[in-house]
Amino acid sequence: MDPRLYDAATEGNILLLRDLAEEQGSLLMQISHPNRNTVLHVAANFDNKSFVVLIQKYCPNLIEKKNSSDETALHIAAKAGNFSVVECLISWAKDFVGSFSREADENDAYVLLREPNKDGNTTLHEALQSHNPKGKDGLSPIHMAAIKGHSDIVEWMLKRCPDFREFLNREDQNILHVAAMSGKQKVVKSILKMPNFWMLINQKDNKGNTPLHLATIYWHPKIVGTLVRDKRVDMSVMNREGLTPVDIVEKYIDTLASFRKLLTIAALRTAKAPRGQHRPTIDETRQPNKSDFTVEFYRDRINTLSLLATLITAVTFAAVFTMPGGYNDDGPSQGMATMLTKMEFHLFLTCTTIAMYCSIIAAVTLIWTQLGDTNLLVVALRISLLLVGIALTMMALAFAVAA
Known part of the structure; x- marks a missing residue:
């Protein structure tokens, strides 16, 4: 290699x-000795992603080239833990139709992921064997795939x-x-459909x-x-606190429950989920929780906005029927606004209409x-606050024009 x-x-x-x-394109096809590594x-x-992207432009078939250990660049990147390059190479392979994909009659990316080296290891094996399979939170690659909701990857790995x-x-x-826990329904359904993994269904964690x-908790x-x-x-099944899923619902449900919580309760009660032997004691004199404070915190604001929106609606509605300059009493334009031909009148009418509809x-x-x-x-409060702000602005412009 040069x-x-x-x-x-x-x-x-x-x-x-x-x-x-640009000087000599064939240089990119050169290999090093004795490992027979390509520039890719x-x-x-060395985790040079931008360099890899540029190689794709000049020499796309390098994605399939193997070294003396039958390793592609994807093997090398996975072994080194350069996951940004791994992602780039997989994206490259998806758009590339090479000898692998033609022989296997499927996407080149899937073939490369399954392609073994001389030791019989795929890119996934290299990634797991060369690095600690668990991250700082104890999450393995399959845990991460499950959290992200990649059901196809979870199935393939299992x-x-x-x-x-x-x-x-x-x-x-x-x-x-x-x-x-992450709410990934596709992954849950995929695992439940696999008969060999039934032992995961009722397995307990350290709590x-x-x-x-x-x-239920989430x-x-x-x-x-x-x-x-x-x-x-x-x-x-009861956890270490002696609670079944139904007990958890009854213990942690708020006075003002969200739709998600109500649907969770409905799902458990419809299935006739049993309670534990020791039902959770609920302190009736407990202090208001965060959601209680939230409702009280916004209560005055809601009432103020409601009153303001109603007043703007009433004022603008009346302004539409009390036109500046009044109406023509006779002639061919009888009943029409006297200022109909003036640009300021149209601006007044437009601003008033916008203010009225925003407040409604x-x-x-x-x-x-x-x-x-x-x-x-x-969410409703934020939307209403924006609409009332627009209504007030339009109403001020309308009356400024009318004056």
Whole structure:
């Protein structure tokens, strides 16, 4: 390999690569000895993503080239832990139709991911063997895929390596735990459809919580509904506090429950989920929780906005029928506004109309605040505040023009 090309790959010198490629394109096909690495292998090893992107432009078929160990650049990047380059190479392979994809009759990216080196390791094996398979939170790659909702990746990893079912994070949670906790319904459904992974369904974490407990704690009604419909799910399992999922709902439900919480309760009660032996004691004299403070905090603001929106609606409605200059009493224009031909009149009418409709919409939106959902309350208040602001501005402009 040309020393200039090697130095450019290790340093990420894009300008030098561009000059070399335009000067003599065949240089990019040179390999180093004795490892037979291409310039793409070198760039992948040194985590030079921008360099990799430029190589794709000048020499796209390098994605399939192997070194003396039968490793592609994807193997090298995975082994080095350069995941930004891995992502770039996979994206490259998806758009590339090469010899691998033609032989296997499928996307080049999937073929490259499964392609083994001389040791029989795929890119996934290299990534796991060369690095600690768990991150700072104890999350393995399959945990991360489950949290992100990549059901296809989770399925592929479980089929390729069934031992992934034994991977636990620091909370002793399996992949079904983290998927249920994150609200990833597709991942949950995929795991439930795999008969060989039934042991994950009622497994407990270090607090005694099953996936159903966690889906309930984090108020994911779709996940709860999916789990309770599966006959293998034991809804009577209690955690270390002696609580079943229904007990958790009754213990932590707020006076003003959101729709998500109400749907979660409905899913559990419809499935006739049992209570624990020791029902949770609820302190009736407890201090107001955060949602209670939220409602009280916004109550005066809601009332003020409602009153203001109503007043603007009344004033602008009256202004429309009390036209500046009045109406013509006789002649062919009888009943028409006397200032109809003036530009200021049209501006007045436009501003008044906008103010009236904005205030009406704001008043209707504020009705949402009475539904008891604190999240909906905040959204409705923000929308109404914006609409009332527009209405006040338009009303001020209208009366300035009329004056």
